[in-house]
Amino acid sequence: MKEFVLGNQQSPDRCKIDYRTELNDEQLEVVLNGDGPCLVLAGAGSGKTRTVTYRVAYLIENGVSPENILLMTFTNKAAREMLGRVEGLLCGTASTAGIWGGTFHSVANRLLRQYAPQVGRTSNFTIMDEEDARDLIKSCVKELAVDTTSRRFPSAANLHNVISYAMNSGLPIREAVQLKHSGFWDLIPTIERVAELYEARKANADVVDFDDLLLLLRRLLTTNPSVRDRLASRFQYVLVDEYQDTNVVQADIVRLLSGTHGNLLVVGDDAQSIYSFRAAQIRNILDFPKIYPEAKTFRLVTNYRSSPEILSLANAVIAQNHDQFSKDLRAMRGTSEMPSLVPAANQYQEAQYIAEQALRLRDQGVALRDIAVLFRGSFQSQALEFELAKRDVPYDYRGGMKFFQRAHVKDVVAHLRIVANVRDELAWTRVLGMQPGIGAATAAKIVEKIKSFDPLDLLVQSGGPSFEGKAARAFDAVLVTLRKMMAGKRPADMVRAVIAGGYRDYLEAEYPDFMERLEDLEQFALFAEPYDDTQTFLEEVTLTEDYGAARENGTDDRERIVLSTIHQAKGLEWDAVFVMGLTDGKFPHQRALDEDGGLEEERRLFYVAVTRARRHLFLTYPISGGNDTLMFSQPSQFIQELPDGLVEEVRLKAQVGRREEVQSRRKNWNFEDDEPTIVLDELGERKSVKSAPGSFLRDVGEL
Numbered sequence: 005m006k007e008f009v010l011g012n013q014q015s016p017d018r019c020k021i022d023y024r025t026e027l028n029d030e031q032l033e034v035v036l037n038g039d040g041p042c043l044v045l046a047g048a049g050s051g052k053t054r055t056v057t058y059r060v061a062y063l064i065e066n067g068v069s070p071e072n073i074l075l076m077t078f079t080n081k082a083a084r085e086m087l088g089r090v091e092g093l094l095c096g097t098a099s100t101a102g103i104w105g106g107t108f109h110s111v112a113n114r115l116l117r118q119y120a121p122q123v124g125r126t127s128n129f130t131i132m133d134e135e136d137a138r139d140l141i142k143s144c145v146k147e148l149a150v151d152t153t154s155r156r157f158p159s160a161a162n163l164h165n166v167i168s169y170a171m172n173s174g175l176p177i178r179e180a181v182q183l184k185h186s187g188f189w190d191l192i193p194t195i196e197r198v199a200e201l202y203e204a205r206k207a208n209a210d211v212v213d214f215d216d217l218l219l220l221l222r223r224l225l226t227t228n229p230s231v232r233d234r235l236a237s238r239f240q241y242v243l244v245d246e247y248q249d250t251n252v253v254q255a256d257i258v259r260l261l262s263g264t265h266g267n268l269l270v271v272g273d274d275a276q277s278i279y280s281f282r283a284a285q286i287r288n289i290l291d292f293p294k295i296y297p298e299a300k301t302f303r304l305v306t307n308y309r310s311s312p313e314i315l316s317l318a319n320a321v322i323a324q325n326h327d328q329f330s331k332d333l334r335a336m337r338g339t340s341e342m343p344s345l346v347p348a349a350n351q352y353q354e355a356q357y358i359a360e361q362a363l364r365l366r367d368q369g370v371a372l373r374d375i376a377v378l379f380r381g382s383f384q385s386q387a388l389e390f391e392l393a394k395r396d397v398p399y400d401y402r403g404g405m406k407f408f409q410r411a412h413v414k415d416v417v418a419h420l421r422i423v424a425n426v427r428d429e430l431a432w433t434r435v436l437g438m439q440p441g442i443g444a445a446t447a448a449k450i451v452e453k454i455k456s457f458d459p460l461d462l463l464v465q466s467g468g469p470s471f472e473g474k475a476a477r478a479f480d481a482v483l484v485t486l487r488k489m490m491a492g493k494r495p496a497d498m499v500r501a502v503i504a505g506g507y508r509d510y511l512e513a514e515y516p517d518f519m520e521r522l523e524d525l526e527q528f529a530l531f532a533e534p535y536d537d538t539q540t541f542l543e544e545v546t547l548t549e550d551y552g553a554a555r556e557n558g559t560d561d562r563e564r565i566v567l568s569t570i571h572q573a574k575g576l577e578w579d580a581v582f583v584m585g586l587t588d589g590k591f592p593h594q595r596a597l598d599e600d601g602g603l604e605e606e607r608r609l610f611y612v613a614v615t616r617a618r619r620h621l622f623l624t625y626p627i628s629g630g631n632d633t634l635m636f637s638q639p640s641q642f643i644q645e646l647p648d649g650l651v652e653e654v655r656l657k658a659q660v661g662r663r664e665e666v667q668s669r670r671k672n673w674n675f676e677d678d679e680p681t682i683v684l685d686e687l688g689e690r691k692s693v694k695s696a697p698g699s700f701l702r703d704v705g706e707l
Contacts, residue, residue, distance in 0.1 A: 021061060021093055031055040034269075034302045035062050041262075041296035043247075043289070044271040047333045048318070048615035049309030049577070052271055053082075056243060057089040059269065060103070063241055064094060071102035072240040074261065078249060080107055086245075104239070108254050112217040115224070115235065122228055123220045130211045137164050137213045144201040150194055156440060156513035158188055158195070165516035167199050171215040172251045172283035187512050218253045225260040236264035247272035248289045249279050255288040259295075268296070274329055275322045278571060278609045280601070290327065307333040307615075309577050311340035314614065314621050317650045322611045324645050325604045333615075343614075343621035345643065345651040351384075351530070351585075351626045355391040358582050358624060362565055363397065365580050365620065372398070374579040376566040378613045380591040382407070383523035384584060385567055386531055392565070402568035408545055412511060412521045413528055417545060419502045423489055424538045426460040438510050439478035446475055464490060481506060495541040496532035499525065519595065570613045581617035583610070586625040587637040610642045623651065 023032055031051055034044050035058045046052035056075075064070060077083040083106045091100045104111060113131065120127045132140065138160035150157060158166075162185060170180035177196045181188055188195065206212060212220065225232045242262040244250070247270035250258070262268035270292065277286040293299050307315055312335040319332045348354035362375050379385055386407040392399050407413060415438065421431035429451050436447040450471065457463035464487055471479050485505030489498040503525055511518040535541040566578065585591055592606035614621060625639050638644075 021058070021065065023058065023062065027055070027058060028306055030302065030304045030306055031058065034304070035059045037300070038269045039267055041266060041292075041299040042269040042302065043292045043296075043299055044269065044302045044304065045329050045331060046271050046273055046304040047307060047331055048273065048276065048612070049307040050304035050333070051306075051308060052245075052273075052304065053086060053089070055304065056245060056271055057086050057093065059243065060086070060090045061093040064090070064100065068241060069102065070100055071104070072238060073103050073105075074111070074239040074242045075103060075105040075245075076108055076111060076243070076258065077105070077245045078107060080110065082245060083107060083110075108257070109214055109217045112221040112257070116212075116217065116220055119224055119228070119231055120220075122231065123224050124207055125212065125220070126210050128210070130209075131217070132206075132211050132213045134164070134214075136211075140205060140211075141167075141198065141202055144198050144205060148194075148197055148201060150198070152440060156509050158185065158191065159514045162188075162513065162516050163195065163198060166195065167202065168213075168215050169283055170199075171219055172253060173285075174252045184516070185512070218257065222253055222256050222260070225257065232260055233264065236261055240265045241267045242269070244268075244270045245272075247292075248274050248277040248286060249284045250288050251283045252285050252288070255285065275325075275331075275608055276574065276612050278574065278605060278612060280605055286327075286601070286605075290329070301329075303329075303331050305331050305333050306336060308336050309618055310615060311335060311337050311619055313340055313342045313650075314617050314619075317343050317621070317646065318611055318614045320647055320650055321607065321614060321642060321645070324642075325607055327601070327604060337618070340619045342652045343617075343623060343650070344654050346622055346624040346654040347639070348624060348626045350628045351387040351527075352391070354584060354624050354626045355387040358388055358584060358622070359391045359395055359397060361622065362580075362582075363395070370579050370620075372563055372565045375582075376568060376573065376576075376578040376580070376616065377582040377584060378568055378570050378573050378616065379583075379585050380570060380593060380609070381520055381523060381585075382410075382569055383520060383527045384590065386524075386527045388567065388584065390531070398564045399567050400564040402566060402572045407524070407528075410521075410524060412515075412524060415507065416499055416502050416525060416528065417542070419485065419489065420495065420498055420538055420542055422486065423460060423498060424542055426457065426463060427455060435482055436478055438507075439474075439481055441474040442478045446478070450475055450479055460486070460490070494532075495535045495538050496529045498538065499529040499532055570609050573616055574612050577616050577618060579618045580620035580622075581613070582622045582624060583613045584624045586623055586640040586643055588640055589637070591640050592642070607642060610640075 023035055027035060028051070031054065034042070034055050038044075038059050044052075044055065046055070060073060060075060063073060075083065075086060077086065087100060087103060087105045090103070094100065104114075106114075116123070116125070116129070117127050120129055141160040141163050145152065145157070145160070145163075166177065166180050166184050169175070169184055170177050173180065175183070177199050178192050181192050181195060206216065225235070239261050242258060244258055249272070258268065258270070270289070272289050274286060274289050277284065277289065280286070293301060310318070310333075315333045315335045322328070346354075346357055348357055358377055362372070362377075365375055366372055377385075377388060385401070389399070389401075389407050415434065418431040418434040421428045422435065425431075432451045432454070433444065433447045436442050436450055437444065453469040453471075454463060457466065457469075464483060467483065470476070485502060485507075488501040488505050492498050492501050503522070508518075508522065511521050515521055532541055535544075568576075570583075591610065592603055596602035596606045623643060625637070625643070627636055
């Protein structure tokens, strides 16, 4: 191996790379024989980045000028890491400064600055960020005099989401609306007009958004043969990282820029293609050998991350997919414990088990920062966040806001605060501000007039003060919701009354991910089930919310357990991983089953989750969705597909739950001592699964 001394004081001989010593046979084959079109199928933990960086170093060592190399990545961090590694490998014996390395968007920006006039921009064009793009769309809606008050019209964020998806997927606006927001079907002509004006306004202002960078570069390459040939001649070698995540526009750009020399090396893993919702197209990698019939295919299957037991499970999981390249990962780590399968009585006991087991691992020497809990959707984290807060276990939430800090949860809480205290001005302002056409000034006038109507019964029964115009419509809509809430009495009923009272329409119009937010709120309603008193419930929520804020300022990230959606966890790894919420309808998600290829992508998502673990893997699921219901959930299809002997089932001996909170609402539960429930003070016996994991549910099916 080499040494690297600052100041580049080493001799060329000491810096020469010994490829055969430093790479395994699979990686070496790519580095030495990566000319022409090449597909590198890089399994999880197989040294993908190492292989790409050594390939670039090899090219430079063998006389290829850095300015003739194009390295495309998906993040600036990945580009910096790869280029830094190349520089370290070469020890300053060759310059790497001229390499064209960066994200698709950054490379497109550099090229467009040279040729912008040929695609209708000047070289001084401005790049808008997402906030700028939304502001311009708002301006377009206003210019078109769209009526946004008679019914809820899509927010600027929603409109931008649809337009962006259409641009990246190559679909017309009509089809993008059908796929992303079918509830706006009747608004398609208006949305199309907004999109057309948005494009015209960008061109007139000499600005581009992120999507334009790719589309304009593709237009440049397809409509200007001389420019295309000049650029394709410059880039003798094109390398693309994470190719399974490219969309149709990016794949076209790669094909056009590599067209002269034909040295195109793409690296990726079809088994980790999980971003179709962003318009990523898995066919780009699956069809690579068809598009480039002379392509060589390499497989990196030696895994340096996970134990053999974890990889056996991962291989069995992904083997169920049909539309894929075949490959089995081989472990380089030593043997470890088998993955654990942990059925829980409900989501609260699932959370208790995870929290307790994480603390056990910490006591055994696993740092909290090396423990992660992964879930399909953010709506699944609420019970665990609450449990960790109660135990004073610090955590770092990835992939969004912590549960009680999310805007839609705060919106619903604001409604409950009005029920608890009709004089709560902040809550009234927030609730009124969700009504069409109501700004802060109008909301303040309404709040001032209703102060004398206390208690809430007086306001609801009398109808409150009279208003005119938008104020009247807004106040009447809120009163309708409050009446429904008061009919429910219990906090859980009130949460559902808010959703039924029109808040669902607000979410759909306002947020691109409104379905995920609805799932959050259903979990919030389940969380509220044990409570009979609104004030007590609000105190509990507020204390949990304050906890999250306090920990943000007082705890080093390195001391925190990681909570993350699986999508956010891709590319990361931990010593111990819990994959929670593994029930049918949740994972795989029911919506995915209705989409073409949806089940296989959900299985790839599960595969990504499993392969994040190095030594410890726990698969958990709740048998029941709530506290006072006997509606059982089936374990995930992915669990039921597992062959015998790949997991150990944790049979838990005694029931310990949120007794102090839920005892009064649990009269329907009647677990016996020998039936599986969660224990917090002892792990319980572990036994290998001798039949399909789903048999556990059948064992308790008579309850």
